[in-house]
Amino acid sequence: MSIISVKEVYKRYQLGRENFVHALRGATMQVEKGEMLAIMGPSGSGKSTVMHLMGCLDRPDRGEVWLADRRVDTLPHGELTGIRGKEVGFIFQGFNLIPTLTAVENVALAAEYAGASRGKARERAEDVLKEVSLADRMGHKPGELSGGQQQRVAIARALINEPSVVLGDEPTGDLDTESSREIIGLMKSINERQGTTFVLVTHNPEIGDACHRTVLMLDGAVSEG
């Protein structure tokens, strides 16, 4: 069963008065439940854009986006916000965390946005941080953590609401090889243990290797996969 289905989506951005960038031109792809999928391709090929559509951060100009069994591209603004909070987790490249909040506060924030009380959110955040082996770094601010540790906090935050899908945009983009491998290993083990679906936009071939499947994008469409 597909957990995400993107059908013939188009997205363009207006640059000048008459100038458009066609970020997506009829991209179609499916993500299966429990799968770990890599989206690769050259810079500007529309990888991030398609991931944003999957995560309900944006709507396509044309085409359909389905999440689980629900068509989401036609949903109103407020509902998209709710889906982002509860059903999807995000990991971005670098500067992922809110600098004034500690690790545990950063993680708890996502639970608070999903409606948990501050106390409950904190409790759960502590549990998830333990799962990513950061029990001893809970009170640290992002600036006091290494790049790899920061990304682990981001993973914990993406997982706190137990979403069906975690979307990552260059999750290892700012990391050295060693930390990068550690993060890939962590995501893989979460995928194996909990069955969480991962969709990872990346230039890193090691992520491609770790994933079950790779989709290759070119000029706003899927060229292979």
Place this chain on the structure above:
Amino acid sequence: MRAIRNIFRRKLRATLTIGGIAIGVLALVVMGAIAEKMTLLVNGGTEYFSDKVTVSESPAHSMAALPMSIDRVAEMEAVDGVNVASAGCTLLLDEDGGASFGMPAMLIGYDLRARDLESFEVTFADGRDLEPGDQGKAVIGSDLVKKLGVEKAGDTIEVRGRTFEVVGIMEATLTAPDTTVLVNLPDAQEIFYDGLPEFVQSMVTQDEVITDLTIYPDEGVDPDQLADRLEAQFDDIDAIGPEKFEEQIGSIADIFNYIVYGVAMVSLVVGGLSVINTMTMSVYERTREIGIRKALGASDWRIIRQFLTESAWIGLIGGIIGLALGSLMTAGGNNAIEQSGTAIFLLTPRLAIGSLAFAVVLGVLSGLYPAWHAARMNPVEALRYE
């Protein structure tokens, strides 16, 4: 507090903004404290004058520039509707007027003939009221205790070159009596007479000179109408009833209130612009953070609330500092002035609470646009922002 952590991310900027608000609130508190004092004074006066008419020699008509004569008492009491015309002799407590702001302290001698008709209640913190025949004795207002160096009834004071025994200290009324020394009419007349130019002295006697009359109307007689009738009948006097008093004195209080509103408006604009500027910069700098928060499922309302909380805190902290400085300044000011005259500041609870509320509302209002701007951001564009 997360909001406070965010505010002090940019320490200098936060400090400057909060300082701006603090100065606005300080100005508001200080001006407001003067207005509050003024209002109470006026209210007290309005109450005192609500049932009587004050008569003085009209400066426009008294060609001879002679002081009022005590003969006026009989003249006035002959008028229909006048119950008692009580003679008074009102002088400045300090001959040179003293170097005080606000209400100058007064020395008032009166004939005590209308004491039973007086509706304005004065109670005594120590001692007793003045009695007829209390020659050389005085009752003093609560604000003058320090200035005159009095500790208790029975002490003596030196005013206008004469020594008086203090028989009573009045409880604070928050209005004119607080800054008044009351004596029997002859004592005040003596001082008044001595201060007159020689050629005037040669034309009058000491026991006839007075400065004003307080007219107590008969029961059921409207004091304003009585004042009009008196002025119509005697064209060389000014008769001031409650309405005219309010008109004259009320307008002074109004001016102070306008100044307070003016200060409030100026600090609203200056402080508000500064908060808008700070919050707008903060939103701009935190664009990516806003994108991340939105990706995590923060609703627009959550984002608005976050930034409004921050701007409200900026307002509140500024307000607290401004209020603290303001209460120091008004207390210090009163202390310094009390040596020479009377308190001019009155920091009332409603002024304190009002100033804080004002600062918070200012913060919230100024945060509205930046917060709305943040909430409206497109998450994808916010995330692309580096």
